[in-house]
Amino acid sequence: xxxxxxxxxxxxxxxxxxxxxxxxxxxxxxxxxxxxxxxxxxxxxxxxxxxxxxxxxxxxxxxxxxxxxxxxxxxxxxxxxxxxxxxxxxxxxxxxxxxxxxxxxxxxxxxxxxxxxxxxxxxxxxxxxxxxxxxxxxxxxxxxxxxxxxxxxxxxxxxxxxxxxxxxxxxxxxxxxxxxxxxxxxxxxxxxxxxxxxxxxxxxxxxxxxxxx
Amino acid sequence: xxxxxxxxxxxxxxxxxxxxxxxxxxxxxxxxxxxxxxxxxxxxxxxxxxxxxxxxxxxxxxxxxxxxxxxxxxxxxxxxxxxxxxxxxxxxxxxxxxxxxxxxxxxxxxxxxxxxxxxxxxxxxxxxxxxxxxxxxxxxxxxxxxxxxxxxxxxxxxxxxxxxxxxxxxxxxxxxxxxxxxxxxxxxxxxxxxxxxxxxxxxxxxxxxxxxxxxxxxxxxxxxxxxxxxxxxxxxxxxxxxxx
Numbered sequence: 001x002x003x004x005x006x007x008x009x010x011x012x013x014x015x016x017x018x019x020x021x022x023x024x025x026x027x028x029x030x031x032x033x034x035x036x037x038x039x040x041x042x043x044x045x046x047x048x049x050x051x052x053x054x055x056x057x058x059x060x061x062x063x064x065x066x067x068x069x070x071x072x073x074x075x076x077x078x079x080x081x082x083x084x085x086x087x088x089x090x091x092x093x094x095x096x097x098x099x100x101x102x103x104x105x106x107x108x109x110x111x112x113x114x115x116x117x118x119x120x121x122x123x124x125x126x127x128x129x130x131x132x133x134x135x136x137x138x139x140x141x142x143x144x145x146x147x148x149x150x151x152x153x154x155x156x157x158x159x160x161x162x163x164x165x166x167x168x169x170x171x172x173x174x175x176x177x178x179x180x181x182x183x184x185x186x187x188x189x190x191x192x193x194x195x196x197x198x199x200x201x202x203x204x205x206x207x208x209x210x211x212x213x
Numbered sequence: 214x215x216x217x218x219x220x221x222x223x224x225x226x227x228x229x230x231x232x233x234x235x236x237x238x239x240x241x242x243x244x245x246x247x248x249x250x251x252x253x254x255x256x257x258x259x260x261x262x263x264x265x266x267x268x269x270x271x272x273x274x275x276x277x278x279x280x281x282x283x284x285x286x287x288x289x290x291x292x293x294x295x296x297x298x299x300x301x302x303x304x305x306x307x308x309x310x311x312x313x314x315x316x317x318x319x320x321x322x323x324x325x326x327x328x329x330x331x332x333x334x335x336x337x338x339x340x341x342x343x344x345x346x347x348x349x350x351x352x353x354x355x356x357x358x359x360x361x362x363x364x365x366x367x368x369x370x371x372x373x374x375x376x377x378x379x380x381x382x383x384x385x386x387x388x389x390x391x392x393x394x395x396x397x398x399x400x401x402x403x404x405x406x407x408x409x410x411x412x413x414x415x416x417x418x419x420x421x422x423x424x425x426x427x428x429x430x431x432x433x434x435x436x437x438x439x440x441x442x443x444x445x446x447x448x449x450x451x452x453x454x455x456x457x
Contacts, residue, residue, distance in 0.1 A: 006340055011281055013288035017297040018328060020288035020316040023340060024280045039269050044262030051254045059253045060246070178247040 005029045060156050064175045066115040069162055073124050077194035080113060083120040086129060087142065094146065101143075102150050103189050103196040108174035109155035109182040110199070110207070111191035119169035128167025136161060136168075143172060155182045181207055287314045295319065295328060297364075304328050304365040305394060317341065326364045345455040347448045352386050358409045360391060368392035369443075370405070372412040375450065376420035382450035383423060387415045390443045415442045423447065 008023040026032065051059070072081040082104045087097050101116065108114030118139075119129040131139065140159045148154050156175040161168055181188045181204075188199040188207070199207070294307035302321070307313065307329070318341070319329040325348065331341045338345075355361075355371040362368050373386035389408045391400040400408065447457040 008340055009277060009281065011284035011288060013285060013292060015292040015295070015297070017323075018292060018295055018302060018319055018321055020291050020319045020329075022284035022287050022316040024277060024284060025340070026277075036266055036270075040262045040266045043265035044258045047261035047265075048254060048258035051257055055254070055257075056250065059250050059257070063249055063253065176246050178250060 007032065057156050060175045060178070061158055061173065064113040064173060066113050066173055069117065069164060069169065069171065072115065072117060073120070073126070073164075076124050077122065079111075079191055079193060080108075080115065082108075082114065082116045082194070083122055083124060084116055084118045085121050085127060086118055087139065098146055100196075102146060102184050104191075105147055105155060105157065105172070105174050106151050106182050106184040107189040107191040107196035109151070109177045109179075110188055112176050114174050114191065116172040116174065117169050118172065119167065126164055126167050126169060128165075129170060131161070131168050131170075139170060143170075150184060152183050153177075153179050155179075284316075288316050290314075291316050291319055291329065295365075300364075301366050302328060302364050318344070321364050324364055328365050346453045347386075347446065347455055349384065349448070349450065349453045352384050352448065355386060358412055361388075366392075366394050370400075370408050370412060372409070372416055374416050374420060376423045376447070378423045378426050378456075383456060384448045384450050385416050385419050385423070385445065386448070387412050387419070387442045387445040412442055415445065419445060419447065 005028075007026040007029050009026055011022045011024070013020050067075065067081055072083075075081065077083055084097065084101055084104075087101060088095055101118075104114070104116055108116075120126050129135075129139070143157070143159055147157055155177045158173040158175075160171045160173070162171055163169070181199075188204065189196045190199050190203060290313050291307055294310060294313065295302050295304050297303075307315075315329055317337075318327055318331045320327050331337050331344060352373045355373040358370060358372040360368055361371050368391040370389040370391050371386060372388075373384055376383050376385045389400070389412055391405075391408070393399075445457075446455060448455050
């Protein structure tokens, strides 16, 4: 049984000569401490559980550092930047452009944070995408479905749209994922300079060693 | 008492760490992603927990607002029923009003006289223990029996004497109400010699009981004879703490 000093709320009033004091009990100090610690612990545990379940992606992306569009246009393609001219309009169609796109996504997820700008050619010329609200949604949906269906496990990506020189560009930010490796068609791709190459056995050993740390 | 310990382990092997740093330069980043995310989640959760605790605290305090307003009302009503002039405060109305709630105590900060004293329940004694002190100088004034006129118009005949509990010096003060307006009580001046005699006897009786004790005990103090004065107090001669 916890017994400790009582805490009272003191109301003091005066008429200039006399002082009247009334007390309201707040409770035993030790029990209050126990309650405070219990509320703190419980709310922390609940917040942690819910954050891990629903906010994992947010926390992952909050620490990603990728070049901005302006920086990418000035520096060109590199370890963290890839330009794609575009993807096919057909939501269900998967062609060469889509395959290249997926390789880059998988490579970024395995190697380090990166961003894919769709609507810019390899020479860093902004061609833009012909998008209205519907086509924008369709493109975002297509990207999500492609990544979800083809890459295992699903890598963390964020799709945004930016306007530059009156032309619209899609930005697909890929974070270095938490998983050991992200597979596309059973293969592990990694980023080497501005190219996406299939990982070799020695690369796999390194990946495993890093993951174990 | 709660203690928290945090254990931090560092990698034992230096070489692989250096190799990984090199790999990071080539484009690979050492895998701390998961750890970083977990750390951020933990930090966020702790902040959320602290915020939730503060909100709970504010909510609890907010529920006390009604209580505080009620206490304020009680204090104000009591003070309104105790008007004061320069020397005297009239407490008749407050004392005889059965409908007004009482504050825990009403005190004159100038004379430290309680117009409404705290109750004598064990709970009150614990909560208001800091009030259980008496001015030793005031008590010593009554080594010869004399009258004391209180702020609320009462008149008491007081007598005090030193005593001891073991080796601990204490003071004993006994009193007889000569005049109490709220009880329509007034002693005649002819009764004063017998009142003084009775006060001396009671004080001596208490002192004798205390001398038999190693520690203060209310049972022993009152048991020797029927206590026929109106009040007494035993206090620590050094600190002024009320022992009984």
